[in-house]
Amino acid sequence: DEKKEIKKLNELLEKGPHAEPDQIKTFKDLPISKKTLLGLRDSEFMNPTEIQRESITLALRGMDILGAAKTGSGKTLAFLIPVIERLYRNLWSKVDGLGAVIITPTRELAYQIFEALRKIGRYHDFSAGLIIGGKDLKFERKRMDLLNIVICTPGRLLQHMDENSSFITTNLQILVLDEADRCLDMGFQKDMNAILDHLPNERQTLLFSATQTKSVKDLARLSLKSPVYVSVHENS
Numbered sequence: 616d617e618k619k620e621i622k623k624l625n626e627l628l629e630k631g632p633h634a635e636p637d638q639i640k641t642f643k644d645l646p647i648s649k650k651t652l653l654g655l656r657d658s659e660f661m662n663p664t665e666i667q668r669e670s671i672t673l674a675l676r677g678m679d680i681l682g683a684a685k686t687g688s689g690k691t692l693a694f695l696i697p698v699i700e701r702l703y704r705n706l707w708s709k710v711d712g713l714g715a716v717i718i719t720p721t722r723e724l725a726y727q728i729f730e731a732l733r734k735i736g737r738y739h740d741f742s743a744g745l746i747i748g749g750k751d752l753k754f755e756r757k758r759m760d761l762l763n764i765v766i767c768t769p770g771r772l773l774q775h776m777d778e779n780s781s782f783i784t785t786n787l788q789i790l791v792l793d794e795a796d797r798c799l800d801m802g803f804q805k806d807m808n809a810i811l812d813h814l815p816n817e818r819q820t821l822l823f824s825a826t827q828t829k830s831v832k833d834l835a836r837l838s839l840k841s842p843v844y845v846s847v848h849e850n851s
């Protein structure tokens with residue numbers, strides 16, 4: 616039943632744009648799994664916001680995205696839905712290890728993303744965890760090889776990459792750089808570059824930012840392959 620659904624979703628995605636962004640009214644108009652739709656419904660998310668309508672289908676089709684939209688426009692679901700769907704369509708399971716890394720500048724944002732993931736992902740079986748410091752490295756390390764989705768701050772992620780040999784990223788499917796402008800403003804540029812050096816090249820990357828500064832464009836050049844630029848302006 617699940618495999619049938621996945622086949623159907625893949626067919627819909629291969630056919631080309633499922634629907635033009637302005638024809639998308641509810642999340643049901645997007646080619647996403649029943650489990651995710653149920654999670655969205657439980658959380659009372661009915662209609663996608665503009666950045667979600669503009670970027671989710673492209674991200675589901677495997678493209679790299681450079682997304683710009685102001686704070687509060689709904690960027691979290693714009694990347695969480697593609698993350699969940701990518702792992703689901705790849706029949707990801709516990710034994711497949713780390714499939715997705717989401718990097719965000721602060722612990723607080725990491726918690727918020729984790730909570731959103733717990734809500735909309737509640738019918739899926741993936742394991743997810745926060746890697747944000749505050750606990751000793753050993754404690755985080757023990758749980759790490761069990762995680763399919765890691766939500767982290769740049770410094771702590773890099774620390775694991777440098778010091779934790781059981782942190783294996785070779786299967787990574789999808790990387791999210793959230794609030795990239797703030798990551799760079801906070802002085803994480805070097806860490807971000809080092810993280811990118813550690814990660815496999817064959818992956819999908821979604822980069823979201825409220826503003827498009829020069830340093831965001833530099834990071835985009837380093838991290839994205841033929842990205843689609845999705846920008847949502849005022850009144851949205």
Ligand code: ADP
Binds near residue numbers: 659662663685687689
């Ligand atoms: P951003 O990352 O762009 O600043 P968030 O993803 O944090 O924005 O979303 C801002 C707020 O909007 C959150 O409270 C979130 O729950 C809510 N939200 C996001 N998408 C939707 C949606 N499709 N329908 C209703 N509320 C939404």
Ligand code: MG
Binds near residue numbers: 690691793794
């Ligand atoms: Mg955000």
